[in-house]
Amino acid sequence: MNKAFVREADGDDDEELEPSLKLPAGTRNYITPAGHDRLKSELEHLVKRERPHVVEIVSWAASNGDRSENGDYIYGKRRLREIDRRIRFLTKRLDVAEVIDPLRQGGNDQIFFGATVTIADANGIANTYTIVGVDETNVSKGRISWISPLARALIKAREGDSIRFQSPVGVREIDILEVRYEAIA
Incomplete structure (x- = not known):
């Protein structure tokens, strides 16, 4: 059948990204130095090691003949x-x-990208979060994306402020206990 009549992916389009990895339109991909190094390291590993290894396997498997039932x-x-x-x-x-x-x-008490913030909720339960790039998010380590509802509410607030924001579970009120900037590993 002619390709003009069939919608086929040319392979150039990336698969649909999960919502947590999408960047707001027109924004840069803010990232910490450690996160940038991790992405570069992964890219280098894929290009220099993993891809050549898989190409070698595919080449060997293709030389074995019938490709239709060749699992490798x-x-x-x-x-x-x-x-x-x-x-x-x-x-x-x-x-x-x-x-x-x-x-x-430095010693800034205002919250911006890269800040590590300790907050307390209405019940007095304290949590610490670091505002990082979309590709560095890891909630179990306390790293939240700068585009998350909590991070957006925290940006430009200061130590000692109380803020209200709309979270996925409803309106929340939190107190900002501490703001610090430190190297992110």
Whole structure:
């Protein structure tokens, strides 16, 4: 069938990103130096080590003959597409990355990207969060994306402020106990 009549992906479009990885339109990909280094390291590993290894396996599997029932060939081609998709994604992310070093904020008590903030909720339960880039988010380590509702509410607030914000579970009120800037590992 003619390709004009069938909608097929050319492989250039990235798969639909999960909402937590999407950047607001027209914004830069703010990222800490450590997060930038991790993305570059992953990209380098994929390009220099993993992709050549998979290409070698696919080449060997293709030389074995019938490709229709060749598991190594089929799996290898699929893995190669996944690697290429990830390489495109990382390249695009790094192209729009704006590295912001939290240590340059010094003794600032106002909250900006890279701040580590200790807050207390209405019940007096304290939690500490670090505002990081979208690609560095890890809630179990207390790292929240700068585009999350909590981070957006905290930005530009100061130590000692009380703020109300709309969270996914409803309106919350929190007190800002401490603001500090430190290196993020």
